[in-house]
Amino acid sequence: MLRWGIIGAGGVAKRRTIPGIIKAKGARLRAVMVRDIERAESIARKFEAEAWYDRAEGVLEDPEVDVVHVATPVYLHREFVLGAAEAGKHVLCEKPMALNSAEAEEMVEACRRAGVVLMLAFVLRFHPGIRALREILNELGELVLARVQLLKYAPRRPGEWRLDPRLSGGGVLMDIGSHALDLLSFLFGEVEEVWAQVGNRRFSWPVEDTAHVGLKFAGGGFGEAFVSFGVPGMGKFLEVYGTKGSAFVEAESPHTQGWRITYGGKVVEVPPADLYREIAEHLARVVGGEEEPLVPGEAGWYNMKVLEGAYMSAKEGRKVPISSLPVA
Incomplete structure (x- = not known):
């Protein structure tokens, strides 16, 4: 116990x-x-x-x-x-x-x-939808593109720690963007290269409210993450395009709701789960x-390196090889 x-x-x-x-x-x-x-x-x-x-x-x-x-x-x-x-x-x-x-x-x-x-x-690694999706991936062939979007309308109060980059490390990309990037690397492996743009579309914050990130996976294929605190609805949150087929996952709140997975004319309804339980x-x-451990500390460390690469790309306007980032 x-x-x-x-x-x-x-x-x-x-x-x-x-x-x-x-x-x-x-x-x-x-x-x-x-x-x-x-x-x-x-x-x-x-x-x-x-x-x-x-x-x-x-x-x-x-x-x-x-x-x-x-x-x-x-x-x-x-x-x-x-x-x-x-x-x-x-x-x-x-x-x-x-x-x-x-x-x-x-x-x-x-x-x-x-x-x-x-x-x-x-x-999200603990959602039963992940297990269901992994059973489907082989039917889709080689990965071409995987796309995750996590969108919500989330105004903040002035003075919140989340709006101070010295305390939060960044805005939406650090916050829910860390989930999106972790999910992509968990499903599709090591990231070779990252590029990104960040900005403010809804709020005048000192940190970004919207971010778009592109990934090149070492094993082949591309990834994309779109996250925002300025969009009130989401719909599809995960799309996987392969050489033999595609799969689409719908959930307005993938942390708390069940997932609806559509692929090859089939529909799989995955019930919600208490993820913290x-x-x-x-x-x-x-x-x-x-x-x-399903999510060892090393996974968090790797996630931080991908996030750092994304912020570096947004600042410098170039693609950033993850292997080029200094080892802490």
């Missing part, structure tokens, strides 16, 4: 992670932390956690916490992942992993030295030695 401690228990952790942990086999919510102690107590009592803290050190020093979920703003990920590793606790870190690939590598190496599991919360149960099996 893995006992969980949550650093940053508001936001996504309160909406998704904690409810998933509560329903998961082999998991129990031990402690929550937010900066306001009264709010921390309220969250703890709502979800029947045994302890609550207003400082991250409370979770890290709690001897009854086995695994830490780092669900803070991005600029704090490195600090708390390193702290968890030093405390000998396993880690689930929210995406994007860090502000840059140098931080990400440091986090991977710290957890490796400490002998603890580090996983990233790229939840899936993650919690998987992590318990990983720690128990039954499975290998």
Whole structure:
């Protein structure tokens, strides 16, 4: 039974992670932390956690916490992942992993030295639609183009940390774009080259609200990711074009809804799943030695390198070979 401690228990952790942990086999919510102690107590009592803290050190020093979920703003990920590793606790870190690939590598190496599991919360890898899609891919022949789009209307309040690139690392590309790029590399392998454009189509933010990224895969074929916080609807979110056929995946919210996969005149309806419950149960099996991590820390580090390449391309107006990026 893995006992969980949550650093940053508001936001996504309160909406998704904690409810998933509560329903998961082999998991129990031990402690929550937010900066306001009264709010921390309220969250703890709502979800029947045994302890609550207003400082991250409370979770890290709690001897009854086995695994830490780092669900803070991005600029704090490195600090708390390193702290968890030093405390000998396993880690689930929210995406994007860090502000840059140098931080990400440091986090991977710290957890490796400490002998603890580090996983990233790229939840789309856990959707049953991925398993269904992988069974279909061979029927499509060689990859020509795979396209992911993640679109939503997401205005921000002035002063939010997400609008400060020093705290967030960037805008929509760092945020939901990290999901899109991870999904493409998970399905189609190593990225050889990346090119991108970023900008603001809806909001006057200091970070981008829209981004378009192109990829060349080392194994052949191309990828494309289009992400925006200024578009109210999505429809198809994944398209795969192959030499023998094509597949299309529809879901307005692929994290929370079922997927409708259409290919070769066939339709596959994939029901939704509680993805954080899936993650919690998987992590318990990983720690128990039954499975290998589906999203190891190295996947987050690699994702950061692709993101860095995309931002470099957008800034310099050129294609960026991923292998040319410095190893952190």
